[in-house]
Amino acid sequence: MTLDNPVLSALLPVGLLIGIGFVAGKAKLIRGEGVRDLSNLVFLVLAQALLFRTMSSVHIERLNFGSVALYYAVAIALFLIVLALQGWHSRSAVIALGAIFSNMLMIGVPLVGLAYGEAGLVQLFALVSMHALVVLTFATVVLELLVAHEQSQAGQGERRHLLLIVGTAMKNAIVHPIPLPIIAGLLYAQTGWGLPAEIDRPLKLLGDAFGPVALVLVGVTLAHTAIGMQLKGALVISAIKTFVHPVLMLAAGWLFGLRGVQLAVMVMAAALPVGANVFLFAHRYRKAEDLVTATLAVSTAMALVSVSLVLALVPKLPP
Numbered sequence: 001m002t003l004d005n006p007v008l009s010a011l012l013p014v015g016l017l018i019g020i021g022f023v024a025g026k027a028k029l030i031r032g033e034g035v036r037d038l039s040n041l042v043f044l045v046l047a048q049a050l051l052f053r054t055m056s057s058v059h060i061e062r063l064n065f066g067s068v069a070l071y072y073a074v075a076i077a078l079f080l081i082v083l084a085l086q087g088w089h090s091r092s093a094v095i096a097l098g099a100i101f102s103n104m105l106m107i108g109v110p111l112v113g114l115a116y117g118e119a120g121l122v123q124l125f126a127l128v129s130m131h132a133l134v135v136l137t138f139a140t141v142v143l144e145l146l147v148a149h150e151q152s153q154a155g156q157g158e159r160r161h162l163l164l165i166v167g168t169a170m171k172n173a174i175v176h177p178i179p180l181p182i183i184a185g186l187l188y189a190q191t192g193w194g195l196p197a198e199i200d201r202p203l204k205l206l207g208d209a210f211g212p213v214a215l216v217l218v219g220v221t222l223a224h225t226a227i228g229m230q231l232k233g234a235l236v237i238s239a240i241k242t243f244v245h246p247v248l249m250l251a252a253g254w255l256f257g258l259r260g261v262q263l264a265v266m267v268m269a270a271a272l273p274v275g276a277n278v279f280l281f282a283h284r285y286r287k288a289e290d291l292v293t294a295t296l297a298v299s300t301a302m303a304l305v306s307v308s309l310v311l312a313l314v315p316k317l318p319p
Contacts, residue, residue: 005301007307010111014103014273014300017212021219032224034300035217037289039283040215047280048181051132052091055185056195058129068127069260071266072134075100078245079139081262090146094278098295102272104128107210112268116261122267133186137179143285177284187203199225214276219291221279230294236276237291238299242306246271250314251294264314271306273299
């Protein structure tokens with residue numbers, strides 16, 4: 001039995017995986033003290049395999065940079081707006097990342113495939129291939145700069161020169177569990193060698209486990225989170241992610257001449273719920289962890305409405 005509604009068929013597995021993790025957490029099958037270790041497994045092992053393998057087949061010369069560049073320009077502009085409104089500190093940067101980072105792999109790929117077919121997937125894959133490289137690397141640099149500035153302002157020891165702060169932050173941003181495998185994979189892709197099957201298969205198995213395990217981890221964390229206390233903030237961030245983001249993308253895309261499937265896929269990508277990488281960022285930096293956990297669950301529910309609106313309204317726009 002399959003669901004005829006493409007939105008439900010894409011979002012339901014995500015909700016079920018979060019629900020399984022929630023039940024496991026409540027039943028104490030995975031206790032609170034084990035969440036950090038599970039987070040390290042996802043962030044430092046599974047994500048590494050997924051990011052390196054994905055980028056190892058990306059050939060820069062084959063990418064369509066026009067619509068992709070516009071998508072990232074809109075996302076980064078929204079990131080900076082949210083960061084400015086929240087205040088220029090590291091916690092705000094994690095929240096701002098939640099307002100722009102979409103769950104493109106687990107939800108976007110099946111949803112776009114069902115709604116727009118191969119033409120839509122080609123467009124989405126161009127976006128996905130650079131998603132982590134652009135958005136996560138940018139967010140990491142901003143986070144490291146803010147963390148370094150906060151540490152220098154904490155009054156502990158001698159204040160460091162601004163150039164030293166920037167240099168340390170840039171080094172930490174590159175030698176980091178997210179940008180490092182992305183850069184390594186992208187550089188390897190340019191050799192044209194391809195991954196040997198003996199290496200590709202285990203990397204694929206690890207990468208395929210990333211999405212499900214990360215979402216189960218969200219559910220486990222949710223079981224130990226007082227979501228009621230975070231609900232207001234989660235609703236605000238989720239609304240920005242699933243409604244403001246796609247509206248801005250639609251306006252920018254229309255202004256710059258995107259039409260048809262190309263525009264629809266860009267707007268759909270913006271309307272998707274928050275991706276699990278934001279949750280992992282929150283855990284790594286120990287900033288806004290409860291709020292981000294609640295936001296992943298709330299934004300997934302909100303996306304039922306936002307994605308349905310995109311599917312219904314974008315095709316009716318005049319050519």
